[in-house]
Amino acid sequence: MADRQALLDRQAPLFGRVAIVGIGLIGSSLARAIARAGLSAEIAIADRDPAALARAEALGLGTSYHATAAEAAKGADLVIACVPVGACGPVAAEIAPVLSATAIVSDVGSVKGSVIRQMAPLLPNPRRLVPAHPVAGTEQSGPDAGFAELFDNRWCILTPPEDADADAVEKVVALWRACGANVEVMASDHHDLVLAITSHLPHLIAYNIVGTAADLEEVTQSEVIKFSAGGFRDFTRIAASDPTMWRDVFLHNKDAVLEVLGRFSEDLAALQRAIRWGDGEQLFDVFTRTRAIRRGIIAAGQDTASPDFGRRPAVEAGPAAVEPPVKAAKAS
């Protein structure tokens, strides 16, 4: 955290004006983290949803509030599009006419190749486009869901094109480090493949299994809910994520998602065959080798080692701790 402390000790903030376009979970967390670290004299917030903008103002997330991206971007040193991936092109088109020659443009999208293809051609100075992806989030949405600590000890991946201005990249690196994140730089196509397996495919599968469960005629929704502690409930958390954001992720990272999805389905077919033919040895082998990755994730500080994520059933019980009647047998 040496960089962050150094930044906190500076006399002048890193930016005179940062514009945040879109004040959802990520945008509002970023506004809070920028304010926490004192990184910008002004934080201009834009959102086309008047209710979200009003909430941002009520929460005091910025120094000014704007109905359009262009108004917020006027005079900004850095404009960060915190919108679904599919909206990045329209944001670029809107801010392009008002951008200063030295303004840096960035984003927070979960897909990076598409963001570059959408935004770069529309910007007056594409060499000052520094796309970013903070690998952090929760299943909740909106300005109230954000918090300044969201990025602490999480990774933020930057994917500047090869000819990006070095000083622009450095400033975005400094911003994310000061917001608590670790920064890694990689090529956009590699980012899109890595995230396809670590984020996009898990979300697709989680959405899918919740849908499959909802359609099972022989099992009621009430049963799915009651007995979800057997594993299903962890998937429902992910499947509660913002539908617009995720629709855009899959539309804009099609090739990489289809590639890893094809591999996943092949592997699943092999497991299915092992179950059908009673091949316990193969099942045991697959179930054993996956433990090493879990240990690595905990050792790297990317998850808690507390069993069951540290859920404490007794504390959570609340009003549900009512004795239900014992139902009659032969439910099926």
Added chain:
Amino acid sequence: MADRQALLDRQAPLFGRVAIVGIGLIGSSLARAIARAGLSAEIAIADRDPAALARAEALGLGTSYHATAAEAAKGADLVIACVPVGACGPVAAEIAPVLSATAIVSDVGSVKGSVIRQMAPLLPNPRRLVPAHPVAGTEQSGPDAGFAELFDNRWCILTPPEDADADAVEKVVALWRACGANVEVMASDHHDLVLAITSHLPHLIAYNIVGTAADLEEVTQSEVIKFSAGGFRDFTRIAASDPTMWRDVFLHNKDAVLEVLGRFSEDLAALQRAIRWGDGEQLFDVFTRTRAIRRGIIAAGQDTASPDFGRRPAVEAGPAAVEPPVKAAKAS
């Protein structure tokens, strides 16, 4: 919790001697919960693994410790097999010669039809077999992993055969309620289908995606670990569960698992097609309808509403909060 309080106020405990065969996560949690509620004068613990048995004794989980199930079952009013599903038949064979005429036999397995088929023919009095499945657990294993609160406000499903002795069923119901669980009774084949979707399929998919990720040549294991916060890490928790237990679940619930797996794969193929053809509307629809089930799970007290399961990145950071170097671009 009226039943539990009533039990605590009783003069005599519910059982004179309970035998717990297998002292892993569930067995040791059950021993602790039985002791917490004062449900049995004696708790006889058996495990064929000398190390596990020694740990159980060191932790003081029972009143006596035995290398064989038969020794523990001698004179028991209730014998509970807390072993992988595939080991239930052998346990039944071993205890059958020493069981008293009134002894109740139960288990805690995640599959119920197979347990009945394995155990009932071997027992002297199959009408006193009352299979049980507490839908609770963590990804950890062994006697140290257990805790008395594991079953609090969780469901325990009983699947007694239709001709089961009513007094035996009542006693097992009373046991689980006194251990903090809510009890539901259903037919074993229905149980096996419900759990196939709420527990077995989620585990299979989690194991599978972790394996798929490990095999991606273009993405390093270190990258998978670093960027797992995008969704993948939740799957790795489930995929860290005990491999022997889960191998047995899939071998013994083959038909129901293959049925729900077939449906899951069909649904996934439809999503794959929507991605390939850019059908954003279909994706959005699927991603929206899944939110209702999540809300139901939280309302029923089966999960916490805290975003991200209440993980607090700053607190977890620990030694990993070291500033890493910014890597060079073109990682791929």
